[in-house]
Amino acid sequence: xxxxxxxxxxxxxxxxxxxxxxxxxxxxxxxxxxxGFETTIYEELAPGGRCLETVHAKYFPxxxxxxxxVTVSERLESQVRESGAELxxxxxxxxxxxxPDSADGPAVSIRxxxxxxxADACIIAVGDDRKPAGIPGEDxxxxxxxxxxxxxxxxxxxxxxxxVIGGGxxxxxxxxxxxxxxxxxxxxxxxxxxxxLPALRTELSSRDNIRLYPGAQVSGLDGSVTDMGFxxxxxxxxxxxxxxxxxxxxxxxxxxxxxxxxxxxxPDLTADxxxxxxxxxxxxxxxxxIYAVGSARSNPIPQFVVAAADGVVxxxxxYDRMYADT
Numbered sequence: 001x002x003x004x005x006x007x008x009x010x011x012x013x014x015x016x017x018x019x020x021x022x023x024x025x026x027x028x029x030x031x032x033x034x035x036g037f038e039t040t041i042y043e044e045l046a047p048g049g050r051c052l053e054t055v056h057a058k059y060f061p062x063x064x065x066x067x068x069x070v071t072v073s074e075r076l077e078s079q080v081r082e083s084g085a086e087l088x089x090x091x092x093x094x095x096x097x098x099x100p101d102s103a104d105g106p107a108v109s110i111r112x113x114x115x116x117x118x119a120d121a122c123i124i125a126v127g128d129d130r131k132p133a134g135i136p137g138e139d140x141x142x143x144x145x146x147x148x149x150x151x152x153x154x155x156x157x158x159x160x161x162x163x164v165i166g167g168g169x170x171x172x173x174x175x176x177x178x179x180x181x182x183x184x185x186x187x188x189x190x191x192x193x194x195x196x197l198p199a200l201r202t203e204l205s206s207r208d209n210i211r212l213y214p215g216a217q218v219s220g221l222d223g224s225v226t227d228m229g230f231x232x233x234x235x236x237x238x239x240x241x242x243x244x245x246x247x248x249x250x251x252x253x254x255x256x257x258x259x260x261x262x263x264x265x266x267p268d269l270t271a272d273x274x275x276x277x278x279x280x281x282x283x284x285x286x287x288x289x290i291y292a293v294g295s296a297r298s299n300p301i302p303q304f305v306v307a308a309a310d311g312v313v314x315x316x317x318x319y320d321r322m323y324a325d326t
Contacts, residue, residue: 014038014322016315017110017119019092019265022049023304024294025125026076028311033083035319040119041080042112044091048073049127050295051304053149054173060304072304090114095122095266097288107289120322121289123314124266124277125307128258128295133165137221138254145223145233150174150253157250159183163236165190165218166255169302172196172204174255179207186247188216188238190256216240221252262296272298283314291318 014037018025021043032039046052051073058065060072081087094111098118106118130148132138138146147153150164154177162182164175167189173196178185187204192215194201204210222235236247260276263269270278270286276299277285277292285292293310294300300307 015119016121018123018125019095020125020127021047022125022127022294024307024311026080027308028123028293028315029080029085030083031312031315033085035315039085041085041087042090042092047077053151057304092265095124095290096268097290121318123291123293124262124296125293126262126296128260131257131259133254133256135218135221141221141223141233144230145251147251147253150178154178154181157182160250162251163188163247163249164253167191167194169196169200171255172200174253175210176203179210185210187212188218189214190216213240262292282317283310
């Protein structure tokens with residue numbers, strides 16, 4: 001049993017729950033253990049978050065540009081487990097501050113698929129989800145040639161023609177990845193100019209098998225029925241430069257932005273229109289002893305290094321709040 005010997009380091013009674021095991025949540029957990037907090041992480045799926053959808057951790061300081069993102073998350077997960085934090089594969093349904101008359105006990109209620117638990121503080125690090133494109137036929141062809149993850153599904157279409165819908169960082173990054181394994185990548189940019197980082201635009205322009213269509217407005221999807229009786233995507237219709245075009249492709253990958261999911265598990269907290277929680281510079285939300293980090297908070301910078309920093313900032317603020325008078 002740890003004993004309290006000063007500002008927090010050996011205090012076993014501070015119980016912190018972290019919801020989400022992406023880069024932000026795992027970084028928070030690692031530093032929480034450094035500060036001596038009893039730490040439990042809830043993750044519905046596999047640890048790693050956005051790393052599981054990304055090929056390389058290109059812009060993480062100190063790492064080579066070809067470092068696999070999943071390798072980074074695996075190392076961080078290993079560090080967290082070695083630190084003594086507990087990881088639970090369990091879905092969290094709701095996070096809320098407890099009623100004022102419960103002030104003598106833990107400040108936060110966490111309701112999971114297996115029941116309710118309580119904690120002295122909670123860090124919400126659930127990340128976000130991809131937005132649908134709103135294309136006619138999108139629901140019908142999702143999983144049947146239409147995908148939201150090139151890293152996951154791209155290898156299924158090796159050597160074939162595909163298209164990417166979008167023009168931001170994710171769309172360009174995934175188009176570059178697909179260009180390494182597919183014959184031709186048609187990039188349908190809905191705006192007149194790409195909005196991706198300059199470095200990504202430069203790399204994309206150097207790929208001979210990527211064809212850019214500025215101002216492309218996708219109007220529909222078509223497919224054919226396989227011998228097994230399934231309808232699968234084989235054509236994307238769009239309008240660009242006043243011309244209607246139909247592309248024969250094996251797959252379409254949609255990257256038109258992301259939407260927050262934190263507000264769905266913390267409906268009592270203030271959030272923006274995209275479902276991300278409002279925070280101050282310390283990552284504090286409007287809920288008592290509830291923080292939000294990474295893509296769970298409003299106006300995130302979608303980079304792994306920022307997500308990691310958010311987690312550390314939240315834990316340091318919590319440490320200062322809990323032990324300011326000791």
